[in-house]
Amino acid sequence: MGAPHFELIRHDIINPIYLEVDEIYNLACPASPVHYQFNPIKTIKTNVMGVINVLGIAKRTKAKVLQASTSEIYGDPEVNPQNESYWGKVNPIGIRSCYDEGKRAAECLMMDYRRQNSVNTKIVRIFNTYGPRMAINDGRVVSNFIIQALQDKKITIYGDGTHTRSFCYSDDLIEGLILMMNSIDEFYGPVNIGNPGEFTILQLAQIIIKLTKSSSKIEFQPLPSDDPAQRKPDITLAKEKIGWSPKIDLEEGLISTIRYFREVLKLS
């Protein structure tokens, strides 16, 4: 932020904007179910109208554009792990579809602008990511559990705790995004970026209780509809094509994330 030539422009990508750029990382869109379901129409507009605007800039300026897609493309997957050739199992009319179908439409737009207008596009499918500087009200599982554990409050597990997720540390993700942006033009994805270490939600709760030395008890709550039962990335393609694999394992990443939340909650 302090660099002399850095300029921050606050702008909603749903509205057109004229910028001169070389590279675009389109990360616009809330990723937490709580946030993307708060205003679902806005979520799908961001992923359709917003992505059309982003691709319009890329077409006019000949910029390279990287789209942050998601493991939600795979919906509630019938295969585990998921590789990029799996087409997914998505409910088109459910409460998650503003995000799932929005991101699928965004991938479609990226590919059509590539084929029809020769835009230099790249698609990255991001799996669950966490790390320091997540918002206290983010609502996703890692930050919820850490905040609950640090305050010795009940840990809220939705469902019976057997659902799985694979958690990637934010620094690893960022490295993957940059490697993909700088990869050869002939490789445009989609490519999975995620940590293949798969954990049940109950295991995650137990690890966080252990690392925070918390006296929290677990409370089982109803599972939200369409919550995917399992999720684990196959990252063979990322390894082969961009030489990427994650370096930070779950416990190590959780330790720095816990340290961060201790500071913001003023518990240290």
Ligand code: UDP
């Ligand atoms: N989850 C949970 N308790 C929470 C928040 C989430 O048990 O306080 C579960 C949620 O039902 C899902 C998993 O944790 O099975 C991951 O949820 P999250 O919202 O982090 O991301 P998602 O992968 O569903 O987009």
